[in-house]
Amino acid sequence: MADKQESLTMATKSSIETPSELRPSSGGDRNQKMENLGLVIDINKQTGVLRRPDHAMEILQNLNDLRQSSEFTDIVICVEQDMYPCHRAVLAASCLYFKAMFKNDLRERHQDHVTLTSMKSNIVKLLIDYSYTSTLTVTVDNAQDLLSAAQFLQYEPVVQACCEFLKTQIHPSNCLGIQFFADTHNCLDLVEEARTCALINLVDVVKQEEFFDLSVEQLISYVSNDELNVKSEEMVYVAVMQWVRHDVDNRWSKLPVILEHVRLPLISPGFLMNHIENDPLVEHDKDCRNLVERAKTIQKQVWQGHDVRDPSLRPRPSMMTEVMVVVGGIDSVRHWQRDITFYNPIEKKWDSLPDIPFSQTDYSVTSLDDNIYVTGGYLNDDAVADVWCFEPTSNFWMCVTPMQNARFNHGSTSTNACIYVVGGENDEGDLRTLRAITPLMINGIVLVQFILLRVT
Template sequence: MRVPGAMAPPKDIMTNSHAKSILNAMNALRKSNTLCDVTLRVEHKDFPAHRIVLAACSDYFCAMFTSELSEKDKPYVDIQGLTASTMEILLDFVYTETVHVTVENVQELLPAACLLQLKGVKQACCEFLESQLDPSNCLGIRDFAETHNCVDLMQAAEVFSQKHFPEVVQHEEFILLNQEEVEKLIKCDEIQVDSEEPVFEAVINWVKHSKKEREASLPELLQYVRMPLLTPRYITDVIDTEPFIRCSLQCRDLVDEAKKFHLRPELRSQMQGPRTRARLGEACRDPHL
């Protein structure tokens, strides 16, 4: 066969199968404990592996095997902070680029992926948790994401909690929040509600859940409820009859402010502030009706 070299310049040709083929071969070597030069020990279970593969996939292992750490040349390395079953999943990812994330394993898998600095597993866990967001779990997922510095997941959970606020506050995760966390949620402009009623009711229900410990927090929380945006009927028929409100002078002052907003339209321009600013879902409503 004659190749017309003068007519065609040299060309680099990439194949798609080479990397996958190498991974498959290295995984087969690992499974048969061939050419393995380190054993990871987790919960008294041994996992033979190849240092170069671990170091190439994880900054954690790269630092361990290339610095002057005591583990650098040890044949056995003890790994703390994760279970043997989780280590098995992570090693499978290292050698196959595939990870099986489930409802049952994600809460162990994500912290372990952060510990061993396996970015692909961390990303897969975050995407899985984002797909599982629900009014009953979004606040917990937001806190879990914040703990492990998963910024995109944390923001997604926060937006979800704002978008589904009336449903979120019906669940246990909201009731178990501390005062600072409740404050952060109810003062947010981005809460999507048709009226301010579910915000007021959420605060009252949160206080009632543990009234001895929480009753003193009501005046402080109530200042973030935009009562001037409530209807006069709701203010007189619901808020005025609430025992917690009647027992607090500070709460009564906030109710009086809302009544004044409705009774004295000529003063509304002077009363503009955070409590008279419509939230995202209220922007198209007339609060004076």
């Protein structure tokens, strides 16, 4: 009887035990499955929201599979000798060109074939593939063709991608070509990047064949640009003459117009007389000779100390070097000096600037925006409030608005576009005030003017 009871008990247990694969999943497993499915259940509201982030990509992949097998396609894009079956909806959703074509009452709307001309088949295929895959590879070989086709078909993301890629490929050997291309397609950022490269690397750019393809207007736009990176104005003149002699019969007549933008007064007198004035192309053109004579006259006036304010005297920033300047001071026998010397760290040598045009002593010196400012001083037993400025770019001294209080033995510094003078003495004793000077308050009286020219 006991054996029979035990058998019955075991049978009962066996009949109520469910195989593990048939048991309901635990709460953790169920949550994981719902999470993978993208299902969010709200128990209180008794709702479930299915949201699958990868659904759009799956649809795109399925559409691409259908295109590859020509299933449900309703338009064929014909380019050169190739035909690409596509879905109108996909093309219209990808670019404005096809959307306008299929939406408006154009003949292509009712045709099952559309022919694209002036485009390469492999480039159009890349754009169609991009429409179905959102992926496109830009290379050195296809970037420009891709940009042209994408701009025509209005694939704006592709245009931007090509521009950014081409920016990374800009080099002195191709910057002019990329600039012309970008300008044609109105890609302004790319134009600016390529143009900057050409301005910075003039020495290398003039060696390229593309340099000789510049128009007169394009050449002038470079020659007249302040940011042209040259060590001397002679380099600009040499580049211009190379461009002219490349097609001298057709370009010689343009030389006077171009030379107007070369800053001839900044060229050394020796080079001006020995190389430019005696150049046959200059010598046999009246307008060119006049430009040379005008440059020589300006140089002469400057050396004579006249007030010459001519734009052609403005050096390009690349022609200027940051130097250390020493203004005046006291010599070994306690005499105040009026000379100005500077140290050029590139050439590693000292040189001189014109002497200061005033006689006071015990002044203070500071700099602001590459200009030298001398404030105050002591003259004829009196403190003075004079402020003098020397502009290296235009090479002249001028007297600017004086300080509110005369002072000497003071300190000065500059920051935030202002000059600050601190302490010092005046006729009444020590000063403890701090004053600011704004260099914009210029009275316009130019007393002395200088220019430094190299002599070859």
